[in-house]
Each structure stands twice: as structure tokens, then as C-alpha cells.
Amino acid sequence: MKTKMLPDSLCTKLFTIEQEHRRIAAFADKVLEEMGRCDGSEAITGLLNRFEILCKLHFLKEEAIMKETGYTFLDDHKRLHELLLINLDKFKQCGDVSAQETVLLFRNIREDIVTHLLNEGVLLNDFIRLNGCVR
Numbered sequence: 359m360k361t362k363m364l365p366d367s368l369c370t371k372l373f374t375i376e377q378e379h380r381r382i383a384a385f386a387d388k389v390l391e392e393m394g395r396c397d398g399s400e401a402i403t404g405l406l407n408r409f410e411i412l413c414k415l416h417f418l419k420e421e422a423i424m425k426e427t428g429y430t431f432l433d434d435h436k437r438l439h440e441l442l443l444i445n446l447d448k449f450k451q452c453g454d455v456s457a458q459e460t461v462l463l464f465r466n467i468r469e470d471i472v473t474h475l476l477n478e479g480v481l482l483n484d485f486i487r488l489n490g491c492v493r
């Protein structure tokens with residue numbers, strides 16, 4: 359038996375998180391696509407900077423929402439976000455690699471981030487299902 363329902367405002371935020379996951383995954387695909395056909399490193403750097411900002415803003419928003427919901431594993435989750443951003447930053451710093459290596463390295467970064475998003479998407483759905491939304 360349900361003892362509480364999530365407030366509508368919180369449910370809206372949780373659904374927004376899912377939309378952002380799709381946006382981040384699509385942006386990562388766009389970066390990969392551009393890497394495959396573009397030899398201008400400035401354009402790629404610009405895209406990577408925008409991708410990093412997108413991830414950072416998302417992680418901050420998500421952590422705030424997790425805090426609001428009383429998510430038990432917030433500290434562990436924050437650490438995961440930090441690691442993903444550290445790896446992305448390391449990737450941005452590795453200058454002397456071929457275009458082919460760059461694509462392979464970014465593919466790994468994308469894989470790690472998208473896997474993270476998919477995993478928490480499942481957790482989020484379970485959380486909403488268990489608590490229920492006032493809609």
C-alpha cells in the first residue's frame with residue numbers, strides 16, 4: 359500500500375531529467391558524427407565544450423533533485439558524476455592523438471555516460487512507479 363505520493367512539482371522535475379538524458383545522448387552522437395566527418399579541431403573543441411557544460415548542468419540539477427527526494431546514495435552518485443567529468447576532461451586534454459584514436463576514445467566516453475544515464479533512467483522509473491505521482 360502506498361503511503362505517500364510525490365508532489366507534482368517533483369514529478370515534473372524527474373520527467374525533465376529523463377528528457378535531458380535523451381538530449382545528452384543525442385548530443386554525444388552528434389559529437390561522434392562530427393568527429394567522423396570534420397577535420398577542424400576548433401569545431402570539435404566547441405562541441406566538446408558545449409557537451410561538457412550540458413553534462414555539468416544536468417549533473418548539478420540531478421544532484422539537487424536527488425537531495426530533495428532524500429536519495430540514499432547521493433554521495434556515491436555525485437562521485438560517479440565527478441569521475442565521468444574527469445574522464446571527459448582528460449579526453450579534452452589529450453592533444454597528440456590521431457583523428458581515428460580521437461573517435462575511439464570519445465566513443466568510450468560516450469558509452470560510459472550513456473550507460474550511466476540508462477541505469478539511472480531505470481532507477482528513476484522504479485522510484486516514480488513505487489511512489490506514484492499526483493497527475
Ligand SMILES: [Fe+2]
Nearest residue numbers: 420435439478
Ligand atoms: Fe547521474
Ligand SMILES: [Fe+2]
Nearest residue numbers: 379420475478
Ligand atoms: Fe542523469
